[in-house]
Amino acid sequence: MNPTFWAQYLDHLKSRVRADIYHDYLACLNCRMMSEERWELCLPDRATYNWVESQLYSVMLESLQTLMGEKMTLSLSIMDDSNLDIAARTKPGQLPFEEDLPSVRDTSVCESYEAAYVISAERKRMTPNYVKVQQSPSPLMREATKLNPDFSFDNFIKGSSNEFAYAASKAVANNPAGAYNPLFLYGGVGLGKTHLMHAIGNEVRQTTDLRVRYMTSEEFTNKLISAIQSKSMPAFRERIRRNCDLLLLDDVQFIAGKESTQEEFFHTFNEFQSYHKQIVLTSDRPPQDIKNLEERLKSRFAGGLITDIQLPDYETRLAILRQKAESENVILPDEVAQYLSSKVTSNIRELEGSYKRIKACAEAHKERINMALALRIIEPFLKTRTVTISVDRIIKRVCTYYGISVEDLKGRSRTKPIVRPRQIAMYLSRLHTNLSLPDLGRIFDRDHSSVLSGIQRIKLELTRDPAMQYDVKRLEDDLLA
Ligand code: ADP
Numbered sequence: 410m411n412p413t414f415w416a417q418y419l420d421h422l423k424s425r426v427r428a429d430i431y432h433d434y435l436a437c438l439n440c441r442m443m444s445e446e447r448w449e450l451c452l453p454d455r456a457t458y459n460w461v462e463s464q465l466y467s468v469m470l471e472s473l474q475t476l477m478g479e480k481m482t483l484s485l486s487i488m489d490d491s492n493l494d495i496a497a498r499t500k501p502g503q504l505p506f507e508e509d510l511p512s513v514r515d516t517s518v519c520e521s522y523e524a525a526y527v528i529s530a531e532r533k534r535m536t537p538n539y540v541k542v543q544q545s546p547s548p549l550m551r552e553a554t555k556l557n558p559d560f561s562f563d564n565f566i567k568g569s570s571n572e573f574a575y576a577a578s579k580a581v582a583n584n585p586a587g588a589y590n591p592l593f594l595y596g597g598v599g600l601g602k603t604h605l606m607h608a609i610g611n612e613v614r615q616t617t618d619l620r621v622r623y624m625t626s627e628e629f630t631n632k633l634i635s636a637i638q639s640k641s642m643p644a645f646r647e648r649i650r651r652n653c654d655l656l657l658l659d660d661v662q663f664i665a666g667k668e669s670t671q672e673e674f675f676h677t678f679n680e681f682q683s684y685h686k687q688i689v690l691t692s693d694r695p696p697q698d699i700k701n702l703e704e705r706l707k708s709r710f711a712g713g714l715i716t717d718i719q720l721p722d723y724e725t726r727l728a729i730l731r732q733k734a735e736s737e738n739v740i741l742p743d744e745v746a747q748y749l750s751s752k753v754t755s756n757i758r759e760l761e762g763s764y765k766r767i768k769a770c771a772e773a774h775k776e777r778i779n780m781a782l783a784l785r786i787i788e789p790f791l792k793t794r795t796v797t798i799s800v801d802r803i804i805k806r807v808c809t810y811y812g813i814s815v816e817d818l819k820g821r822s823r824t825k826p827i828v829r830p831r832q833i834a835m836y837l838s839r840l841h842t843n844l845s846l847p848d849l850g851r852i853f854d855r856d857h858s859s860v861l862s863g864i865q866r867i868k869l870e871l872t873r874d875p876a877m878q879y880d881v882k883r884l885e886d887d888l889l890a
């Protein structure tokens with residue numbers, strides 16, 4: 410190796426790359442081989458290699474060619490992996506290890522992540538006016554931050570079941586690490602937690618230059634295990650802790666019972682907090698109810714804002730369906746939308762699934778969606794999956810559960826042992842039937858505002874009273890069984 414060339418090369422690179430980037434990523438650059446046509450340089454670990462290879466390769470090649478001539482070629486490799494020759498591995502257009510790449514905040518090195526990929530893929534020279542920014546997220550972009558561009562705030566329908574979670578998510582997106590940190594969203598499956606989480610990520614990416622990373626906790630665990638096995642923990646930490654400003658960790662209940670994952674996540678969590686970086690978590694239940702989750706994590710999770718998403722009511726289900734059809738330019742007759750929204754009450758994913766089945770069948774038969782088709786497709790499915798619940802059944806079930814009479818429940822008594830079951834019956838009726846508040850008012854012999862306040866009371870209690878959660882869950886399980 411010629412030390413003068415090497416020093417000149419590093420000087421040249423320093424003049425082309427921002428100081429902190431040089432310090433973080435290129436100070437550890439080593440030379441493995443120098444010939445008159447080709448240099449082979451190496452980096453200490455895979456994370457650094459991945460980043461440098463995707464973001465700085467062009468500028469590194471250009472520096473080399475400026476100093477040593479246009480014909481020079483450059484290959485990069487990882488120091489402890491001598492078989493990995495990138496020049497040999499990478500065909501034009503094929504991107505190595507894209508899923509591990511950190512997102513890029515550094516706009517002066519490269520204006521966008523997408524642009525960096527374009528450069529890396531095509532091995533073009535990096536000149537300021539070359540760097541193109543694609544407007545819409547490309548599939549590669551999606552891979553890198555793992556954000557799904559289809560989930561936005563705009564296409565999230567608000568209703569009383571999710572408005573608080575929506576508002577909290579919006580606040581976090583507008584002011585990362587400034588509103589609630591962490592934000593903890595919980596609720597049953599298919600109710601929109603992941604949707605909101607991606608919406609936060611997408612909005613933050615559009616409005617700031619913060620680096621966003623979405624991960625399921627399973628992925629966190631798997632990556633951690635493979636980092637431990639391959640002895641590359643520093644790279645793992647670097648990727649999660651340093652190369653990310655907003656961490657979206659989905660389905661965090663899965664880290665329960667996994668000791669090393671919890672340990673690592675605890676430190677990640679602390680580091681994020683101390684650097685004022687935002688964390689958003691989702692789970693199927695509130696932190697205190699996650700079994701085998703370390704106390705210190707429970708208390709950390711509870712340190713920001715915990716908010717739940719509940720089963721959407723009939724109107725919200727209907728609005729979601731209508732929006733879905735509209736966004737796909739599908740004509741969904743009102744009758745069918747109402748039928749589906751009143752029958753498929755368990756969650757939004759199932760509701761969307763029913764709609765998709767009908768749509769696919771209509772397309773296959775080249776006919777428009779109509780009620781006969783909907784009945785044909787959905788009825789057999791409903792028979793096995795859901796039960797039609799009438800208000801009468803709900804009222805009877807609640808009365809039996811609490812040992813009171815239907816007359817008492819509908820009567821005027823204001824004592825707690827009667828009021829609570831009454832409110833629970835109202836709540837369940839609103840959730841599992843398509844009756845409006847005035848309808849329920851007539852049935853419960855009250856005006857619709859007392860029905861509404863009863864329902865809201867239960868919703869509030871459900872967020873803070875485990876006994877209430879237990880009772881309502883048991884009643885629902887019974888009714889839906
Ligand atoms: P979860 O993560 O709670 O299990 P998801 O976020 O995956 O649920 O939601 C399931 C499906 O329902 C997704 O396709 C999502 O877009 C849709 N969805 C849920 N809630 C809403 C809503 N309020 N508005 C529009 N779509 C919704």
Ligand code: MG
Pocket residue numbers: 599602603604659
């Ligand atoms: Mg989810």
